[in-house]
Amino acid sequence: MEAAELARRLAPQPLRSITSLAGRTRNPANLDGDVRSGGFGGAEGLARYIEAEDVTLVVDATHPFATQISPNAAKAAELTARPIIRLERPAWQKTEGDRWHEVATLEDAASAIPSGARDMLALGRQHIAAFAARHDVHFVVRMIDPPxxxxxxxxxxxxxxxxxxxxxxxxxxxxxxxxxxxxxxxxGTASYAKLKAARTLQIPVILIARPPQSFANAVGDIEAVLDFIEAHTGLRLA
Ligand SMILES: NC(=O)c1ccc[n+]([C@@H]2O[C@H](COP(=O)([O-])OP(=O)(O)OC[C@H]3O[C@@H](n4cnc5c(N)ncnc54)[C@H](OP(=O)(O)O)[C@@H]3O)[C@@H](O)[C@H]2O)c1
Structure with a gap:
């Protein structure tokens, strides 16, 4: 989401932007600029790609729950001595009226569902296995791509x-x-609506916290990324 918006903002600028996708989404949204798809082969593979494409700087705008690619990007930036910035959308904060039960893992979420519940699982197919043992719960599974x-x-x-x-x-x-x-x-905004709706309807939400990751240089908005690009390229971005 943020990566797509960043690519859109960079499109009219006098630079080349390359957005990298893991290649798992069947119908990815149209993206401005150059787009490549598929894994790099670890941090070393990404470092080779950075050198081969003469990349000036790296923006890690990957999802907060993607735990492998971010350290890979940090390592690759270190190996190639390229500046890197992490763009991470702020986490949702509990507000008055929310009935949130915050848990650390998928397994904790599975245990927290009461017996007999009709539970909406807003998770991708790779996360469903953790709920397999809950024979006493009916799941309404909403996904973008069919499993x-x-x-x-x-x-x-x-x-x-x-x-x-x-x-x-x-x-x-x-x-x-x-x-x-x-x-x-x-x-982010796209999937927050269900939490607002849950607040209105007073439906409890079992919310899985983000995995702990540490970033040397993290920002929460695109303007800060544009400032970073200006600082490291000398360009004035319109
Ligand atoms: N995890 C989520 O819930 C979630 C949700 C929405 C979108 N996404 C996006 O989907 C992608 C994959 O997520 P994930 O959780 O599977 O990632 P991950 O566990 O952090 O990464 C696993 C491997 O997938 C490849 N990869 C991941 N992101 C890539 C990218 N942007 N470009 C090229 N290769 C990438 C890398 O392979 P190599 O080691 O071979 O380079 C990486 O080691 C991420 O870009 C993420 O932003 C993830």
């Missing part, structure tokens, strides 16, 4: 959809008679 195989859940329905606006999310939660939501604290 390749049936999900390993005893009782579930699958909804292929992107997050909606707050009103749509309220309708969704009511119509599916959701009693609990499990999701991750991804931050």
């Amino acid at each position: 390749e195989a049936p999900l390993d859940l005893a009782s579930y329905e699958l909804v292929l959809a992107r997050p909606g606006k707050c009103g749509d999310e309220e309708v969704f939660l009511r119509e599916r008679r959701i009693t609990h939501i499990v999701c991750r604290n991804s931050g």
Whole structure:
């Protein structure tokens, strides 16, 4: 999301931007600038790519729950002596009326769901296995891409959809008679609507905290990244 916005902001500038995708999303959004896809082969592979493409600086705008690529990017930047900045969307903060139960891991989230719940799982297919043992819960699983195989859940329905606006999310939660939501604290606006809707409907949210990661140079907004690019290139960005 932030990476796409950054690419859009850089498109009219006198520089070349390359957005790197892991290549897992089947229909990625259109992105401005150059786009490449697929793993690099670890930090060393990324370092080779940086040298081969004569990259001036690195912006790590990957998802807060992507725990491998960020240290790889930091290591590659170190190996190639390139400046690096981390763009990370701020985590959501609990506000009055929220019924959040914050947990550290997927497994903790699975344990926190009460027996008999109708639980909305707003998670990708690679995170579902942690809930397989909960035969006493009905899951409403919302995903963007269809899973390749049936999900390993005893009782579930699958909804292929992107997050909606707050009103749509309220309708969704009511119509599916959701009693609990499990999701991750991804931050950003796109998937926050379901949390607002949950507040309105007083539905408890089991919220998985971000994995601990340390970044030497992290910022929360695109303007700070543009300042960083200006400082390291001497360009004046319009
Ligand atoms: N984790 C999430 O919940 C989530 C949610 C939305 C979007 N995403 C995005 O999806 C991508 C993959 O997420 P993940 O959690 O699987 O990552 P990850 O665990 O941090 O990375 C696993 C491996 O995937 C490759 N990779 C990851 N991001 C890449 C990128 N932007 N460009 C090229 N290769 C990349 C790297 O392979 P090599 O070692 O071979 O280079 C990396 O070692 C990330 O870019 C992330 O921003 C993730």
